[in-house]
Amino acid sequence: MSLMRVDNFGAGPCALPLEVLEEVAEEFPEYRDTGMTVIEMSHRSADYDAIHTDAMDRARRVAAAPEDFDVLFIQGGATLQFSMIPLNLLDEDMTAGYVVAGAWGKKALADALPLGGYTAWSGESSDYTTMPEPGAVEIAEDTRYLHVTSNETIGGIRMVDLPRTEVPLVNDMSSDYLARPIDWPRHDVVYGGVQKNLAPAGMALVFIRRSAIPERPGLGTYLRYSTHADGDSLANTPPMFQIYLMGKVLAHLETRGGVEGLQTRSHDKSALVYNAIEESDGFYRSPVDPRVRSHTNVVWRLPTEELEKRFVNEATGAGMVGLKGHRSVGGIRASLYAATEIPAVERLVDFMDDFAARHRS
Numbered sequence: 001m002s003l004m005r006v007d008n009f010g011a012g013p014c015a016l017p018l019e020v021l022e023e024v025a026e027e028f029p030e031y032r033d034t035g036m037t038v039i040e041m042s043h044r045s046a047d048y049d050a051i052h053t054d055a056m057d058r059a060r061r062v063a064a065a066p067e068d069f070d071v072l073f074i075q076g077g078a079t080l081q082f083s084m085i086p087l088n089l090l091d092e093d094m095t096a097g098y099v100v101a102g103a104w105g106k107k108a109l110a111d112a113l114p115l116g117g118y119t120a121w122s123g124e125s126s127d128y129t130t131m132p133e134p135g136a137v138e139i140a141e142d143t144r145y146l147h148v149t150s151n152e153t154i155g156g157i158r159m160v161d162l163p164r165t166e167v168p169l170v171n172d173m174s175s176d177y178l179a180r181p182i183d184w185p186r187h188d189v190v191y192g193g194v195q196k197n198l199a200p201a202g203m204a205l206v207f208i209r210r211s212a213i214p215e216r217p218g219l220g221t222y223l224r225y226s227t228h229a230d231g232d233s234l235a236n237t238p239p240m241f242q243i244y245l246m247g248k249v250l251a252h253l254e255t256r257g258g259v260e261g262l263q264t265r266s267h268d269k270s271a272l273v274y275n276a277i278e279e280s281d282g283f284y285r286s287p288v289d290p291r292v293r294s295h296t297n298v299v300w301r302l303p304t305e306e307l308e309k310r311f312v313n314e315a316t317g318a319g320m321v322g323l324k325g326h327r328s329v330g331g332i333r334a335s336l337y338a339a340t341e342i343p344a345v346e347r348l349v350d351f352m353d354d355f356a357a358r359h360r361s
């Protein structure tokens, strides 16, 4: 059977490495000589335990997370973390600052507001096209943590420099997870939904400083970080397929230079697209501050919405899918996650050049 795989520029879920998918296909319906697939095994079995431990060790190794951080696998994606973070980290007399540089920071804040969250910086007045200057973030008294979003997936901007503050950071890295090094001493929590760079949807990969995990007997069992840390993310039945697949994606990433390799590839892929935008004589237009352009989600506009529709339709016809901008901002968005390779981006850029030549008035 010949494969008809498209170039998938979707914002998430997204493409996963073909080598990994083929390996998984080989291990279905029987994983090694166990007589069953991974998703049918007992999560208490030795076979599954090896998969679980391997994924956890690899995540720590690839991210270069220090020993005093726990690695947690938690269901509910990044969105459940928006609740778990303030529920666990905030006492009644504490507050938490939020950098709201886009739609995701805004959602994170919404869940923290009733528990002490406040806006430490907002980019709303500039339509979320830029990030704060490092010294521009305003920290209130009794601030337990400052929440940042390393890459705003919808607006297409990345935080190049972390805010200047003594307060520990909590960082939602969903859309550039492991595509840039992490400054661990500055962080208490680094987290992200895994469905962009690392695995199928349905799980968050959370790194949390062990000393930052409080006892919260008042919270529901699953909502406590201590449940997951004490139980090695096996307190209940974990999302085994996600963990199994993430282990394989991480192994694949390790063979390709780990975080540094992915960082370089992300930079190079996005540079190709930004270059095509810049060299289009104004046919394509990037709405974001050039200093903070995302390396994983490139957004741009065309002269009219009509042409944007046409661009997306023609691209789809040519085997390039997922290019429609988020419904809240419109335009075009190309997401260039880990499994999207340079040749796919080159095809996109060729298409962009050709489309501009045909439609430039």
Ligand SMILES: *Cc1c(COP(=O)(O)O)cnc(C)c1O
Pocket: 012, 076, 077, 078, 079, 080, 104, 149, 151, 152, 153, 172, 173, 174, 175, 193, 194, 195, 202, 203
């Ligand atoms: C996709 C995304 C989320 C939401 O992740 P879910 O796993 O769907 O909850 C949160 N934050 C950022 C930055 C994202 O890109």
